[in-house]
Amino acid sequence: MLLTKYSHACVRIEKEDGALVIDPGTLSETGEVLAGADAILITHEHADHFDQEAVLAALAATPSLPVHAPAVVADALRAAAPGTAGQVHTTAAGGTFTTAGFSVRCLGGQHALIHPSIPVVANVGYLVDDAVYHPGDSLIVPPGVQVQTLLVPVHAPWSKVAEVVDFVVSVRAPKAFQIHDALLNESGLAFTESHIARLGAQHGTDFRHLAAGDSVEV
Secondary structure (H helix, E strand, O other), X not given: OEEEEOOOOOEEEEEOOEEXXXXXXXXXOHHHHHOXXXXXXXXXOOOOOOXXXXXXXXXXXXXXOXXXXXXXXXXXXXXXXXXXXXHEEEOOOOOEEEEOOEXXXXXXXXXXXXXXXXXXXXXXXXXXXXXXXEOOOOOOOXXXXXXXXXXXEOOOOOOOHHHHHHHHHHHOXXXXXXXXXXXXXXXXXXXXXXXXXXXXXXXXXXXXXXXXXXXXXX
8 A cells, every 4th residue: 555644634545446535625636636536535624634615625525435433523514515425434443444445443532632621522543554554633542453653643633752762662563653643843743753752763663854845655
């Protein structure tokens, strides 16, 4: 499979059977990443992971395009464009499905806590082909599976470096790449990633930085 990193939390995964896009948000290059996509996965409702206008445009342009998302996101899409309701599918933790030639496991269930005063929303992480794991806004370790490629949320209002490192160490994927990085400047990102790379390597994980637009075989 070919994985392409886009800005912030968005990635595109491609193989012979199709192209899968995860979390095309308002901080990402949605026009580019959604062009020719065969399926879209949304982890949760926050705008940096879900650009509703861009997803609705993609649904309208391609009547066969499926979108898989938690109930709040799925309901919002159906309400905004009732004619596309058959293209929109609700996901929840524990579920499995196949889309665009990819097998997908749904993990987690809720967004990481930002602050006790802020309600926790649904968040579904996706394990694609039992190989690539996108956790959305959570640090949930997949049970009973050896992840091959881990997408690491390196910085967020709900995390700290120690928690991110512990996540990488617990998953122990051979390969890891950063996501959720748009809120840091270059200095902050380099500082944070140096800790993740150094400590992850002690437990068998090769963590590397991907610039927006970079692709890698996974």
